[in-house]
Amino acid sequence: MKNGTVSMRVRRYGGEILLSEGMQRMRTFQQHGTTTVFAHCVHVACMSLLIAERLHVQVDERAMVRGALLHDYFLYDWHISRKDHRWHGFRHAGTALRNATRDFELTDVEQDVIKKHMFPLNPALPSYRETAIVSLADKICAVREFMTSPGAQARALWQAFRPSEGGGQE
Ligand SMILES: [Fe+2]
Ligand SMILES: [Fe+2]
Secondary structure, eight states: OOSSOHHHHHHHHHHHHHTSHHHHHGGGSBOSTTOBHHHHHHHHHHHHHHHHHHTTOOOOHHHHHHHHHHTTTTOSOTTSOOGGGTTHHHHHHHHHHHHHHHHSOOOHHHHHHHHHTTTTTSOOOOSSHHHHHHHHHHHHHHHHHHHSOOOHHHHHHHHHTOGGGTTTOO
16 A cells, blocks of 8 residues: 555645635535535545556656546536536536636646546547546546445545544644
């Protein structure tokens, strides 16, 4: 195990993002099935670390986790039918990048992860291995979330990142 479990590393690298107002708002938006956008992004960050580890790919873990946590930072409920929610699948990566660069200081790798995570639906090729891994992790997590209800581990992470319960602050 590399410097802690994947959930420990997500908390370590993503603390600032996880506790931010925008990210906390994502608890109120549904993503796939009964999974919120917040939980989905945490799943994708954990899955990205697991994939890199299993495939023995050298990555910037901090950038990959931060990009994964913000990859769906579009900050609206895409299930609500509105003119500006049209073509969500194609447009939300750009919206997420605009919101994320407004709220956080991001590296080139982090921005690439957010902008291109919908590859190949959005055809721009990932420029970094971190982007390719997050894009793959996103698809695996989406399938799992559609097919299963949140498990005990997801609920534990959920609790851990709730500031009012003192999680994620140590
Ligand atoms: Fe997305
Ligand atoms: Fe996603």
